[in-house]
Amino acid sequence: MKYVDEYRRPDLVEDLVRQIRRRASGLDRKVRFMEVCGGHTMAIGRFGIASLLPERIELLSGPGCPVCVTPTTYVDKAIELTSDPSVLLTTFGDLYRVPGSAGTPEEACERGADVRVVYSPRDALGIADSNRQRLVVFLAIGFETTAPTVAATVLEASRRGIANFRVMSGHKTMPEALRALVQAPGIALDGFILPGHVSTVIGPEPYSFLAREFGMACCISGFEPTDILQSILALLEQTLTGEPIVQNEYRRAVRPGGNAVAREEMMKVFEPAAAQWRGLGLIPRSGLDVRAEWGGFRVEPPDPAVPSQEHASCQCSEVLRGRARPTACPLFGKRCTPQSAVGPCMVSSEGACAAYYRYGSVRFEG
Amino acid sequence: MSDEVIKLGHGSGGLLTRRLIEERVLRFFDSPALAPLKDSAIVELDAGRFAFTTDSYVVDPVFFPGGDIGKLSVCGTVNDLAVVGAEPIFISCALIIEEGFPSKDLERVLRSMRDAAMEAGVEIVTGDTKVVPRGKADKIFVNTAGLGRVAKWAESLRGAAQPGDSVLVSGGVGEHAAAVLAGREGLNLQGSLESDCAPLTDVARAVLQNANRVSFMRDVTRGGLATVLNEAVAGESYGIVLSEADVPVREEVRSICELLGLDPLYMACEGRLATIVDAASARRVQEAVARTAAGAQCRIVGSVTEGYTGSLVAQTAFGTRRLLQMLSGEQLPRIC
Numbered sequence: 001m002k003y004v005d006e007y008r009r010p011d012l013v014e015d016l017v018r019q020i021r022r023r024a025s026g027l028d029r030k031v032r033f034m035e036v037c038g039g040h041t042m043a044i045g046r047f048g049i050a051s052l053l054p055e056r057i058e059l060l061s062g063p064g065c066p067v068c069v070t071p072t073t074y075v076d077k078a079i080e081l082t083s084d085p086s087v088l089l090t091t092f093g094d095l096y097r098v099p100g101s102a103g104t105p106e107e108a109c110e111r112g113a114d115v116r117v118v119y120s121p122r123d124a125l126g127i128a129d130s131n132r133q134r135l136v137v138f139l140a141i142g143f144e145t146t147a148p149t150v151a152a153t154v155l156e157a158s159r160r161g162i163a164n165f166r167v168m169s170g171h172k173t174m175p176e177a178l179r180a181l182v183q184a185p186g187i188a189l190d191g192f193i194l195p196g197h198v199s200t201v202i203g204p205e206p207y208s209f210l211a212r213e214f215g216m217a218c219c220i221s222g223f224e225p226t227d228i229l230q231s232i233l234a235l236l237e238q239t240l241t242g243e244p245i246v247q248n249e250y251r252r253a254v255r256p257g258g259n260a261v262a263r264e265e266m267m268k269v270f271e272p273a274a275a276q277w278r279g280l281g282l283i284p285r286s287g288l289d290v291r292a293e294w295g296g297f298r299v300e301p302p303d304p305a306v307p308s309q310e311h312a313s314c315q316c317s318e319v320l321r322g323r324a325r326p327t328a329c330p331l332f333g334k335r336c337t338p339q340s341a342v343g344p345c346m347v348s349s350e351g352a353c354a355a356y357y358r359y360g361s362v363r364f365e366g
Numbered sequence: 367m368s369d370e371v372i373k374l375g376h377g378s379g380g381l382l383t384r385r386l387i388e389e390r391v392l393r394f395f396d397s398p399a400l401a402p403l404k405d406s407a408i409v410e411l412d413a414g415r416f417a418f419t420t421d422s423y424v425v426d427p428v429f430f431p432g433g434d435i436g437k438l439s440v441c442g443t444v445n446d447l448a449v450v451g452a453e454p455i456f457i458s459c460a461l462i463i464e465e466g467f468p469s470k471d472l473e474r475v476l477r478s479m480r481d482a483a484m485e486a487g488v489e490i491v492t493g494d495t496k497v498v499p500r501g502k503a504d505k506i507f508v509n510t511a512g513l514g515r516v517a518k519w520a521e522s523l524r525g526a527a528q529p530g531d532s533v534l535v536s537g538g539v540g541e542h543a544a545a546v547l548a549g550r551e552g553l554n555l556q557g558s559l560e561s562d563c564a565p566l567t568d569v570a571r572a573v574l575q576n577a578n579r580v581s582f583m584r585d586v587t588r589g590g591l592a593t594v595l596n597e598a599v600a601g602e603s604y605g606i607v608l609s610e611a612d613v614p615v616r617e618e619v620r621s622i623c624e625l626l627g628l629d630p631l632y633m634a635c636e637g638r639l640a641t642i643v644d645a646a647s648a649r650r651v652q653e654a655v656a657r658t659a660a661g662a663q664c665r666i667v668g669s670v671t672e673g674y675t676g677s678l679v680a681q682t683a684f685g686t687r688r689l690l691q692m693l694s695g696e697q698l699p700r701i702c
Binding site: 001008013014045048049051225349358359 | 617620621624627629682683684685686687688689691
């Protein structure tokens with residue numbers, strides 16, 4: 001398959017692994033790189049990439065799965081909305097099984113709430129269009145990758161006069177969250193494999209503070225094995241030379257300056273707002289809320305100051321900060337499985353716990 | 367009959383029902399056992415061992431590239447017979463139709479059932495029709511039960527798998543799920559993406575007649591190849607290593623999987639079987655299956671190992687290995 005097979009060529013993978021091993025022999029300690037994006041976590045698991053790396057390179061999963069960082073308060077508010085029978089909830093499939101403090105949207109649906117899974121916000125708008133007597137609320141979660149499409153949908157709803165369409169924004173933005181992460185105590189990181197899709201929208205520039213202020217090695221990466229290995233090699237080089245910068249391995253998709261049209265659309269409808277992150281807590285200006293101008297399409301999201309209510313033993317917040325591996329959680333694979341998840345990292349197909357569960361351990365060695 | 371849609375009255379058991387059966391159903395199903403429309407079909411059988419199975423079909427959409435619910439409902443049941451070494455003889459057909467279902471769509475479904483039954487060499491001998499109010503069913507549901515005679519060559523199906531045995535799959539995986547998905551989402555993919563939906567009678571026969579020992583044979587349905595092979599190793603004292611690069615996956619299926627973030631190894635099939643045979647006859651089995659219409663892309667895709675007890679492991683093209691779990695939850699809703 002074009003644009004895929006080239007990036008999975010076994011000979012290129014072998015060559016990159018050889019280079020990484022050679023450079024890693026110059027390390028005098030263990031280095032820890034975090035893959036921020038859930039898509040990277042899954043690719044690393046699927047291709048068994050961690051098992052190709054030398055012992056001295058450790059990969060950690062970060063807060064880059066949108067469902068995983070969505071607080072319980074958001075799910076609770078969504079379910080609460082359905083107590084009004086005129087409300088029809090629309091959501092991406094990933095959020096459908098995420099537990100709030102009183103069950104999942106799926107369970108609400110089983111109890112009679114009208115909750116429908118959609119593949120895009122435009123599907124939600126279509127449902128609103130053909131159910132004009134209902135209040136159709138779209139649960140808008142996701143990073144800079146998703147927010148522009150939601151913004152475009154709000155603009156379309158306005159243009160077409162679909163007044164019964166609403167958005168409850170749980171959108172989050174990446175750079176401020178990464179700042180909070182590197183500032184948090186007890187997190188020893190050497191570098192970031194930066195998200196590919198988010199970066200197509202925001203470009204490489206917003207991450208520069210990570211290298212400049214915090215000395216983090218940084219590389220924006222694609223999602224294929226050679227992408228990820230190439231990025232790890234870049235991070236290794238930066239660490240060894242002590243010259244951190246933001247490199248862009250994913251140049252076929254990420255341009256300097258990102259996608260200005262998408263950003264313009266996004267900022268027309270949304271404005272920066274404080275957001276509550278599961279695992280990271282309250283972070284100023286790390287979320288997006290609908291601007292007053294489009295207030296007619298807005299459902300008020302839960303108060304960002306209210307923390308997420310976790311199961312007492314759930315380690316998701318530690319996992320999301322790279323402070324614990326999923327397998328260290330007492331619930332992992334026992335009380336918490338993809339069939340019956342306690343924490344969001346097990347529900348989401350991009351969650352770190354789901355990746356560990358699905359692929360054995362990411363470092364699966366028989 | 368001029369009715370363009372199926373009405374509640376068609377399921378009343380009265381005159382309209384009679385007309386529906388006589389004018390629409392019997393046109394397609396030509397069977398001396400069915401024709402008298404008695405409460406039960408009376409059939410003649412020789413002595414022997416018989417296999418009996420039933421399955422219900424609720425696929426959405428009803429029509430998809432390469433098939434429809436009618437073809438699926440015959441092939442699925444025929445395949446359940448084939449993989450236990452039975453040659454299908456009779457099949458039943460029970461329809462649950464949602465009020466308002468277009469009559470011409472019903473005819474299309476029945477025509478597909480007839481064609482699939484002819485291809486599989488099975489006779490539709492009894493049936494039932496119900497109509498439920500709008501919203502109480504999704505367009506049309508079909509249940510079929512099938513009876514087959516266990517063939518002499520089913521004797522090859524014996525014993526537990528041994529380390530070193532070969533794992534085969536009879537063709538490209540995931541084509542049914544991909545076709546249904548493309549049909550449902552209106553994804554406009556170039557190429558000829560079609561469901562693999564087909565009767566497996568010939569394929570199963572080729573396996574059983576050419577192997578010294580077949581320790582496992584199943585049709586690959588929901589959950590895909592990874593799920594069916596997980597069932598092969600569950601609780602056993604051996605494991606399976608699957609060579610990912612050897613599993614046949616059509617380009618169109620790979621594309622749709624990449625696009626939607628799905629794994630072809632977990633994508634449903636409706637005309638593929640997975641089998642474990644002794645290593646000595648693996649090549650012969652593969653060649654024999656490859657000569658059948660539904661098995662042209664048959665490949666040896668893995669082997670039974672002493673290690674990885676009870677587990678299915680994929681070996682990637684880079685030599686790394688990962689665990690393949692059972693499918694957890696649905697990858698997609700209602701595709702069979």
